[in-house]
Amino acid sequence: MPGLGEAFLDDVERAIDTVRENPRIGAPVGHRFRRTFVGRFPFSIVYLDRDGEVVIIAIAHQRKRLGYWRGRQ
Numbered sequence: 001m002p003g004l005g006e007a008f009l010d011d012v013e014r015a016i017d018t019v020r021e022n023p024r025i026g027a028p029v030g031h032r033f034r035r036t037f038v039g040r041f042p043f044s045i046v047y048l049d050r051d052g053e054v055v056i057i058a059i060a061h062q063r064k065r066l067g068y069w070r071g072r073q
Contacts, residue, residue, distance in 0.1 A: 011039030012059060023049035033057065 015038050019026060026034030026047065035044045042062040048055040 008038075008041055008043075011041055012043075012045070014039065015045050016054075016056070019045065019047060019054050023047075023052060023054050035060075 015036055019034075019036055023034070026036040026045075029035050029046060033046055033048060035046045037044050038059070044060050044062060045056060046058045046060050048057060
């Protein structure tokens with residue numbers, strides 16, 4: 001499907017912008033991480049909120065093994 005990659009990037013950028021504006025918006029994942037979903041795609045953005053600074057840990061596919069990204073911290 002033409003344009004799908006661009007649509008994915010647009011949704012990822014939109015989700016990141018939302019997280020930057022309000023880092024507490026994402027649902028907690030464990031004790032340190034948060035996540036928010038990427039628009040219409042089956043991905044989430046996993047991040048840390050370090051005193052207002054957002055650190056992206058992973059853009060994780062929802063069908064992958066839960067927490068496969070944890071070694072990236």
